[in-house]
Amino acid sequence: MSTKKENREAVLSEEREYHSQSSGIFFKLKRLLHRDRSDYQKIEVIENEYFGRILLLDGLVQTSERDEFFYHEMLVHPAFVSHPSPQNILVIGGGDGGALKEILRWPIKHSCLVEIDQQVIDVCQEYFPWLLPSLEDDRTELVIADGSEFIAKTDKKFDVVFIDSSDPAGPSACLHERDFYEKLKRCLNPEGIAVSQAGSPFYHLDSIKKKDAFLKKLFKNVCFYTSPVPTYPGGSWCFVFLSDEVQPLKIKRNPPRGLKYFNLDIHQAAFSLPNFLKNLGSHV
Amino acid sequence: MSTKKENREAVLSEEREYHSQSSGIFFKLKRLLHRDRSDYQKIEVIENEYFGRILLLDGLVQTSERDEFFYHEMLVHPAFVSHPSPQNILVIGGGDGGALKEILRWPIKHSCLVEIDQQVIDVCQEYFPWLLPSLEDDRTELVIADGSEFIAKTDKKFDVVFIDSSDPAGPSACLHERDFYEKLKRCLNPEGIAVSQAGSPFYHLDSIKKKDAFLKKLFKNVCFYTSPVPTYPGGSWCFVFLSDEVQPLKIKRNPPRGLKYFNLDIHQAAFSLPNFLKNLGSHV
Numbered sequence: 001m002s003t004k005k006e007n008r009e010a011v012l013s014e015e016r017e018y019h020s021q022s023s024g025i026f027f028k029l030k031r032l033l034h035r036d037r038s039d040y041q042k043i044e045v046i047e048n049e050y051f052g053r054i055l056l057l058d059g060l061v062q063t064s065e066r067d068e069f070f071y072h073e074m075l076v077h078p079a080f081v082s083h084p085s086p087q088n089i090l091v092i093g094g095g096d097g098g099a100l101k102e103i104l105r106w107p108i109k110h111s112c113l114v115e116i117d118q119q120v121i122d123v124c125q126e127y128f129p130w131l132l133p134s135l136e137d138d139r140t141e142l143v144i145a146d147g148s149e150f151i152a153k154t155d156k157k158f159d160v161v162f163i164d165s166s167d168p169a170g171p172s173a174c175l176h177e178r179d180f181y182e183k184l185k186r187c188l189n190p191e192g193i194a195v196s197q198a199g200s201p202f203y204h205l206d207s208i209k210k211k212d213a214f215l216k217k218l219f220k221n222v223c224f225y226t227s228p229v230p231t232y233p234g235g236s237w238c239f240v241f242l243s244d245e246v247q248p249l250k251i252k253r254n255p256p257r258g259l260k261y262f263n264l265d266i267h268q269a270a271f272s273l274p275n276f277l278k279n280l281g282s283h284v
Numbered sequence: 285m286s287t288k289k290e291n292r293e294a295v296l297s298e299e300r301e302y303h304s305q306s307s308g309i310f311f312k313l314k315r316l317l318h319r320d321r322s323d324y325q326k327i328e329v330i331e332n333e334y335f336g337r338i339l340l341l342d343g344l345v346q347t348s349e350r351d352e353f354f355y356h357e358m359l360v361h362p363a364f365v366s367h368p369s370p371q372n373i374l375v376i377g378g379g380d381g382g383a384l385k386e387i388l389r390w391p392i393k394h395s396c397l398v399e400i401d402q403q404v405i406d407v408c409q410e411y412f413p414w415l416l417p418s419l420e421d422d423r424t425e426l427v428i429a430d431g432s433e434f435i436a437k438t439d440k441k442f443d444v445v446f447i448d449s450s451d452p453a454g455p456s457a458c459l460h461e462r463d464f465y466e467k468l469k470r471c472l473n474p475e476g477i478a479v480s481q482a483g484s485p486f487y488h489l490d491s492i493k494k495k496d497a498f499l500k501k502l503f504k505n506v507c508f509y510t511s512p513v514p515t516y517p518g519g520s521w522c523f524v525f526l527s528d529e530v531q532p533l534k535i536k537r538n539p540p541r542g543l544k545y546f547n548l549d550i551h552q553a554a555f556s557l558p559n560f561l562k563n564l565g566s567h568v
Contacts, residue, residue, distance in 0.1 A: 266556055
């Protein structure tokens, strides 16, 4: 019904992400800081009065200054408090650097960030204040490569691998398939842990169940857990903790100070699943 | 920038609720089922492809067919599994009947629903399938009255009182003040529990802290807990459990069958608070 001029005005005045075909979240634009298309995806950074800077890839919110801590703390710290001695860390995706920032709070030896899209790194270095110091840390190695190809070729072994992917569309699609997790398992030390974001428990339950089915055949411990993330669809998010030897609820150490969300009570609580998510994973 | 005609089209094609002044949730309208103004508030029922029927009061989402179970199960069942013998129940607000539906799963003697706005009852009877059978249950008494005046005048005592209010604006404003909770306490049996919705831990932290400060002076146990609610601001919600004698984590009985969200693991987990909510309540 609306004209091209009105559409342009709407595009300039707000950003919206559909969570279902008929509902979603909107953000009024204080400023459009960046909008471009890389070889892989559309990259946007907007500034919103409430959330600060927000990164969107192909129109989907990846992170915001105001609420990034929910997602990144809950992606990273559950593996660190339950692994006996995490030293060599791999991040697949995560070009915004939020996961890396949390990883570097720990006394690790080495963290390798494998991001497919150099332009995500470049844009986030400019607009998100935590990325550059994390990349300049002596323990950080940045590799621009396809995560799936990287793990197929590497002869390194890791203690913890984080799959900080975008949704199963665009360049991240292969990171949600069984084949990827089979290769991934070969890169893990015996006590290794992999943690992946797994979508919205409310909107993406079918894909969570599908993932659960093949993961159970690959890992002894397949433990889903959840956390609030205000800017993600439905406001809460699902992660999966994968290991043959490590159980997430056998806690090995205290988290670092200065976290806004995570603590050991939250760690325990996050693995308690509501009835509609029960029967997921091999531990329940 | 837009004309009146465009505004009318936007109003007819979608409903939006602002969560901050610059962000929020939108719902495409499949149909507008009801829009009217009562003596107290604007009452709307919309039909959305994904969420089904949604009730809005003064433009704020109260409940939807698809996600009501998160809020109503988590409002009601924590008190029921921890009270020694809940028989006489009071609900202040809750005219949509969702809380009543959960209460009536339990073998109680009597449940009194005190709703200020007869039109909310009338509209919800027409559009939400669970309300009418709950009102027709022999154990239910419906009182159309101001909840604050009702508890000031009643000489009845209750085992559990639920404050299922809308936000601290409009007719619910007084239900968020210290004076209301002082009167409320006089209506509770010695082992009584009051549970109130307390807002979004993300967006309404200041009002949660304010409420915490005066509640601690009135009740021995002031225990905040949280739950996801996809259609509420930020996607997760805060509740407060109030009692002098009952502690929420001393579980007395199993929940009823057939719940979609609540179970005893979730009960325990819900009372674990993230760092940014710590130091709330008298139990932490």
